Amino acid sequence: MKKKAAKRVAGLSILNLFFILMCFITLIPILYAFLLSISNESSAFGSGFLLPRNPTLKNYEAILLEEPFLVWLKNSVVLSLGTMILAMGTSVTASYAFSRFRFRGRNEMLKLLLILNAFPQILSMFAIFRLFKNMNLLNNYIGLILIYAGSMCIFSIWNMKGYFDTIPIEIEEAARIDGGSPGQIIWKIILPLARPSIIVTAVMVLIFVWNEYLFATTFLMREENYTLAGGLYQLQANDYSRSWSLFSAAAILVSIPILLVFFSIQKYMISGLTAGGVKG
């Protein structure tokens, strides 16, 4: 019996060692960027890649004060909030309708939305670009918000419909018997009940816009319009022997809010993704 226990302990230690090593290797790129962001520029490309000798916050100071980082941040916030308001404003009632009503065209509509969701928007990017160019919507936040909101609306409908499906319809019937009007029922009963799903969906829309770079760099070409993605892209496209430590500082700054948000809603995200995911 003792021998068996010893074997077990040995096995667990090997497993622990394996996971520690694996976590370390996984985190290397992030750790390396962090170390560079607090190192002096001169030592950033020295021979060593261990801890920097005299850590400094100089790069963070430089990125915040000398580069237009705060402008990029403002642009990203404007885009994210605008998209969230438009996408959620249109999709909440739609997902309610698709969950609660049985009407002609409902199944076809849901299937169509699923196929559209699988369509990589990059494939119609040129068509949108040409249309927007003719309508003067390039270099314009409204244009980009419309693009983001269009694709996020599909995602949100599917994501929230799954949650509405789980709210028992009896609650609504009880409210109707008590004399509630349809509007009152939605505002006072259904929306509060669906709040967790609405919040998580809204946050996922925010994350999507925050992390999007292709449309942001293609449709916003003027420097004062750059989002965080456009700005970071520009930083690394420059001669990076000089700005690489600046770039890592910016990368860390951009990632921190997302990491915080991600880890706080992560639990709900997994269930939302699989529930709304691919079910036909």
Added chain:
Amino acid sequence: MKKKNKFLPWGYSFSSILLIGLIVVFPIIYTIYISFTNMNLYHWTDYEFIAFSNYRRALTKLDSGFMSALFTTIIWTVLNMVIQIFVAYLVALGLNVKGLKLARLYKTLLMFPWAMPAYVSILLWRVGMYNPQYGLLNKILSALGFSKVDFLSENIPAFLSCMVLNLWMALPFLIMMMDGAFQSVDNSYYESAKLDGAGWWAQNLYITIPSIKPILAPSIIMTTFTTFKQFDIIYLLTMQKGSLTGATLQTVITYAHQNAFVSNNYGLSSAVSIVIFGFIILFSLFINRGIREEKA
């Protein structure tokens, strides 16, 4: 009892249908329209209809590059998916070993690549890992006495570099999904299997895999789609505007983008886009049928 009403639901969903129609559906229709024209930089407004010429060029002429891009995409998707499923399975298995007290901590740490904004990770890898002069990989290589390697300058090393990065970014999702699926398997199955004398292989093959398959199907299908349409990694690593690395790797998506925004063959690019969309629709119909049959 579900409500029946002809007009109210359309009223509720009118604004989103309008938005989706204008921003998602209309550009797709417009792409179809462009795919039948010879629109390019020189024919920006005075383009002509050339029927199926673009499709013929993409699908039958080998020098158009589409077929080789398709080939690369298929290899890319299959390799990535096989490795991902295999590695994620083993890691999740390890995470579920009884007595591993730190499993929660490991899970949180392993989730970081998933949480990071994708473009930030890719740019960090591009300069921090793969760069021939400053990249960490080359620093390690030269510290060990090897000569420096330019990872992104040729197709095969560039393909492998992109794949390593894709695995780094995508594995956390699948590991977490597998982990969740493992926890839903009833423990009593294993106990009775042990009593029957089933070994590790038999337990995995006859209990774990069959029970997690239906739970995992949606996430695996989703990952396959994202792998197939992966654009960011290949684009940002090897073909940024003004800093091509030398590799000429193309997947179907980068091929469509390249033709629209670099070589300005709008007609050809649109035709390719429609073909890819066709593939995606076929693939999803095929999968939907598979799922329905499994349920029935």
